Amino acid sequence: MSLTHLDARGAAHMVDVADKPESRREASASGYIRMRPATLALLAEEGLPKGDVLATARIAGIQAAKRTHELIPLCHALALSKVSVDFELDSVTSCVRVTANCRLNGRTGVEMEALTAVSVACLTLYDMCKAVDKDMQIGDIHLDSKRGGVSGDYNRADTYTEQPTPIVAASAEAGRVPLALEGERTPSVRVKCLAELRERFGVSELSVPFHELASANVAGLKLALKNQYERFIDIDDQRLLCAVNQSMANDDTPLTHDDEVAFFPPVTGG
Structure with missing residues (x-):
C-alpha cells in the first residue's frame, strides 16, 4: 500500500478527487x-x-x-x-x-x-x-x-483474524538469502523504500523477521537492515523520513509484528 499523499518524487500533495464518483x-x-x-x-x-x-x-x-x-x-x-x-x-x-x-x-x-x-x-x-x-x-x-x-x-x-502475507525482498545481495521467503509465517516487519530511495537502496519492498531487530523500534530496524545489507549503510541519514503504518515516526517509535515501515526522502511543497 502506497502513501497517497506523496507523489513519485516524495513530495506532499493534496489528492485530486474530482474524477471519483460520488x-x-x-x-x-x-x-x-x-x-x-x-x-x-x-x-x-x-x-x-x-x-x-x-x-x-x-x-x-x-x-x-x-x-x-x-x-x-x-x-x-x-x-x-x-x-x-x-x-x-x-x-x-x-x-x-x-x-x-x-x-x-x-x-x-x-x-x-x-x-x-x-x-x-x-x-x-x-x-x-x-x-x-x-x-x-x-x-x-x-x-x-x-x-x-x-x-x-x-x-x-x-484485522485481528487476518493472516499476514509475507513480502519477499525485491532483490537480495549476491549469495545472501532473502530476509523472508514466501509462505513463511515468521513474525516480521514490512519495509518499503519510496520515491528515489527505491533506486538508491536497490529495493522497493522487503520483510525483516521481527527477531532480527536489534530493538523493537525504528532504530532497531535500521540496525538490522545495515547488518543484513550493505546497501543500507546510510539508512541513518537524518534527512530521510520514516512512517510507521502511514504515520510519521522517528527512531524511538515502537514496532510490532506486521507493522509497515516506509522510508522516503524529505517532502516538499503542499
Missing part, C-alpha cells in the same frame, strides 16, 4: 479519557464547576469534524451530512468512552473527520474536568470502521 461514505472512531473515580462521579452527577460537560464536549467534537480540513494538512473540506458524538461512562475502568460517526455522499472518505471528532471531544472533556483532576489520561483513539469508496469497507475487529 458515493455514500461513513466512518466510526472511538477513544477514551480515564479519570479518578471521584471525577467520574461528579461528571455523572453534573457536579463539575464548568457546567454540562458532556454537552459541551459533544458540540466541540461536532465542530471539530466539520473543520478537520483546517486542522489536518491536505484534507479536503467536506459537506458532512451527519456527525454524531456519544459518551459512555464506565465506572469499572473509571473512564469515559467516546465514539463518533461521520457520514456524507461525496468523493472522499470521512475517517479523519471521525478521528478528529473523538480527539477534540476528549480534549474538551479534559479541559472541562481539569479543575478537579489533572491526572486524566486520553488514549486508544482509533478508527473502528469505514464504509464506501474504492478501497472498500473496513472493520477494525476483522
Whole structure:
C-alpha cells in the first residue's frame, strides 16, 4: 500500500478527487479519557464547576469534524451530512468512552473527520474536568470502521483474524538469502523504500523477521537492515523520513509484528 499523499518524487500533495464518483461514505472512531473515580462521579452527577460537560464536549467534537480540513494538512473540506458524538461512562475502568460517526455522499472518505471528532471531544472533556483532576489520561483513539469508496469497507475487529502475507525482498545481495521467503509465517516487519530511495537502496519492498531487530523500534530496524545489507549503510541519514503504518515516526517509535515501515526522502511543497 502506497502513501497517497506523496507523489513519485516524495513530495506532499493534496489528492485530486474530482474524477471519483460520488458515493455514500461513513466512518466510526472511538477513544477514551480515564479519570479518578471521584471525577467520574461528579461528571455523572453534573457536579463539575464548568457546567454540562458532556454537552459541551459533544458540540466541540461536532465542530471539530466539520473543520478537520483546517486542522489536518491536505484534507479536503467536506459537506458532512451527519456527525454524531456519544459518551459512555464506565465506572469499572473509571473512564469515559467516546465514539463518533461521520457520514456524507461525496468523493472522499470521512475517517479523519471521525478521528478528529473523538480527539477534540476528549480534549474538551479534559479541559472541562481539569479543575478537579489533572491526572486524566486520553488514549486508544482509533478508527473502528469505514464504509464506501474504492478501497472498500473496513472493520477494525476483522484485522485481528487476518493472516499476514509475507513480502519477499525485491532483490537480495549476491549469495545472501532473502530476509523472508514466501509462505513463511515468521513474525516480521514490512519495509518499503519510496520515491528515489527505491533506486538508491536497490529495493522497493522487503520483510525483516521481527527477531532480527536489534530493538523493537525504528532504530532497531535500521540496525538490522545495515547488518543484513550493505546497501543500507546510510539508512541513518537524518534527512530521510520514516512512517510507521502511514504515520510519521522517528527512531524511538515502537514496532510490532506486521507493522509497515516506509522510508522516503524529505517532502516538499503542499
